[in-house]
Amino acid sequence: MKKIFTFLIFLGFVTFLKAQSRIQYTVSFENAAHHEANISMNIAKVPNGKFLVRMSRSSPGRYATHEFGKNIYDVHAYNSDGKEIQINQVEGDVYEVPEHQSSLKINYTLFGNLVDGTYTxxxxxxxxxxMPATFMWAPALQTDTLSIKFIVPDNFKIATQLTLKNGLYYAPNLQYFMDSPVEISNYTLKSWEVENKDGLKQKISIVYHGAGSDSTLNDFESKVKNIVNQERAVYGDLPKYDHGEYKFLIDVLPSNDGDGMEHRNSTIITKEGENLETSEYGVLSTVAHEYFHSWNVERMRPKTLEPFNFEKANMSDALWFAEGFTQYYGNLILKRANIKSSDEFVETQGAYLNAVLNSPGANTYSPIFMSQRAVFVDAGVAVDQTNYPNIFSSYYIYGDITALALDLTLREQFGKTLDDYMRAVWVKYGKTEIAYSLEDLQQTLAELxxxxxxxxxxxxxYIYGTEKADYKTLLAKAGYLLKRSNTASSWIGNERLIEKDGKIVITSPAIKGSPLYLAGLDAGDTLLKFNDIAISGLKIMPSFLKATAGTKVKVTFERDGKIHETSLTFLNDPNLEVISFEKAGMAVTPEITAFRENWMGNKQ
Incomplete structure (x- = not known):
């Protein structure tokens, strides 16, 4: 899942470690059984006047707002002499200390009980x-050094990208601090060394918390190594990690939420599961996506997310590239690493093509519009019903099929590849850490x-507009056929239907252009009859869908307790799939075989 974060150019740790941090946290877990932590925030050289501290409302890699302030309470403030002083809650997540000495201590209790890439x-x-779900911070001191002292059980170890010195974990500023998740547990550690072309040697580490046999962990490590090597081949070298190490913080437990969240020198991957044996494929899929962010997003950064604002939602026009192109490569890298077969890779691309090409939203709005909607849909909460089925298509998969079109077009028309394009963006905007604009991405493509x-x-x-590439022709060059997946049945729509008391209820907004939509039916309506035949449950629907496209039926339905009638016309099922020429009984030429190998083959 996932997630974008940018920050100020990293400061040298040697310099800031020589000075004592201005803000020091102490965290202890005496009431862990009830999901509480005790946190104190010691601040030196507090500016004169009213002093504000707050919780975040957004998190690196997330774009919608998240009210982290709801999970802190028992907030108290003290002067350096230990005397308690007044602290006022002036907003839901903002606290003000009206009068104080030059040093200040703030204590609070934190509740946290969600394992994912955002919460605690x-x-x-x-x-x-x-970090945004855990720590209060001072808006006036965002550029100051921060440190943490963790008080943990003897059998627990601490894994983070923060720097350890004399028992404290340091960050040079708030941006880096908030981008540095922490896993504290009796985890298993796997590490290996990777050398760049210039001789730079760095460590890649797997921090694994959860059940799993030694043999499974060894096999998993081998597959992660392959993913790392295949992604390095796209860009030429690994990024230069701030401490010479990159950490995968992986957690597999039955109570987890599945998630992945990229960070500058680490990534969080959480999976619901009993053990690694049953969850390995899902974890590896997330590894492939999140590690690609080590280049694309963490160092190749859109200007619209620079710097990240923790007080509000962060909107970007470039998530189709930052997340969507990463989605494409996450899938492709699994094939290149021989974790997926070529048919599985293309089947996934077919599912994405079907979702986007048959989306009213994607046929009406651009990838830029979808990127900007992330402030509402990226784990955002909506109490009222939305019209997303008609106006939204995920920037992940919209960007994915855009990447597919560009990759196949570059190969066919220019003898280039999307790898070449990503490498060009990396050289101009990743290695230099100069944030890019959409105009910059266009100019880099022109130069390539x-x-x-x-x-x-x-x-x-395809970026500013809503046109779609000729995917049928593009895929045919690689020996794949884009076609309707179901020619035997007619179609009334992809609306979500449920069975209730032997009747069918529409539970999602009607899809624009579908027979249900054109018949004036919508969410909340109960379907009673087609012509004079009672709709007695979902099991009867396939018999109705045997009707020829163009057939009209009288629909009796219930709305707001009243019975109504309308006319519905069945249409052809528009759903699409991609299959190989082999499965379609078509010839595969040597040119097609070579094209596939160059596209999907191992790059090491």
């Missing part, structure tokens, strides 16, 4: 800490192809 979980098994006209047309058509 505290229990007797481990302490899983995402030596065609301003191609780059301009591609961006106007």
């Amino acid at each position: 979980a505290i229990d007797t098994k481990h302490f899983h800490l995402n 192809t030596e065609s301003q006209d191609f780059a301009k047309k591609f961006f106007l058509s």
Whole structure:
């Protein structure tokens, strides 16, 4: 899942460690059985006047708001002499100390009981800490050094990208601090060394918390190594990690939420499962996606997310690239690493093509619009019903099929690849850590192809506009067929139907252009009859769908306790799939075989 974060260029740790941190936290877990932590925040050289501290409302890699302030309470403030002083809650997540000495201490209790890439979980098994969900901070002191002292059980170890010195964990500023999750548990550690072309040697580590046999962990480590190597091949080298190490913080437990969240020198991967044996494939899929973010997002950063604002939702016009192109590579890398077969890779692409090409939202709005909607949909909460089925298509999969179109087009027209494009963006905007604009991405494509006209047309058509590439022709070059997946049945729509008391109820907004929509039916309506035949449950629906497209039926339905009638016309099922020429009984030429190998083959 996932998630974008940018921050100020990293400061040298040697310099800031020489000075004592201005803000020091102490965290203890005496009441872990009930999901509580006790946190104190000691602040030196407090500015004169009213002093504000607050909890965050957003988190690195998330774009919608999250009210982390709801889970802190028992907030107290003290002067350096230990005397308690007044602290006022002036907003839901903001506290004000009206009068204070030059040093100040604030204590509070934190509740946390959700293991994912955004929130905090505290229990007797481990302490899983995402910083915005855990720590109050001072808006006036965002550039100051911070440190943490953890008081933990003797059998627990601490894993984080923060720097350890003399028992304290340091961050040079708030941006880096908030981007540094922590896993505290009796975890298993696996590490190996990777060397860049310039001789730089760095460590990759797997921090694993959960059940799993030694043989499974060894096999898992081998597969993660392959993923790392395949992704390095796209860009040429690994990024230069701030401490010469990158950590996968992986947690598999039955009570977890499945998630993945990228960070600068680490990533959180959580999975619901009994053990690694049953969860390995899902974890590896997340590894492939999140590790690609080590380049694309953590160092290749859109200007619209620079710097990250923890007080509000963060909107970007480039998530189709940051998340969508990463989604494409996460799938492709699994094939190149031989974790997926070529058919499985293409089947996934077919599912994405079906979802986007048949989406009213994607046929009406651009990938930029979808990127900007992330402030509402990225784990955002809506109490009222939305019209997302008609206006939204995930920027992950919209961006994925855009990447697919560009990759296949570059290969066919220019003898280039999407790997070449990603590497070009990396050299200009990743290694230099200069945040990019959409214009920068377009210009880089123009330079790669030596065609301003191609780059301009591609961006106007597929990024700023809503046109869709000729995927049928593009995929045919690789020996794959894009076709309707079900030609034997008619279609009334993809609306969600449930059975209630032997009747069918529409529970999602009617999809624009579907027979249900055109018949004036919508969420909340109960279908009673087609013509004079009672709709006695979901099991009877396939018999109705045997009707030829164009057939009209009289629909009797109930709305607000009243019976109504309307006319509905069955349509052809528009759902799509991608299959190989082999499965379609078509010839595969040597040129097709070579194209596939160059596209999906191992790069090491």
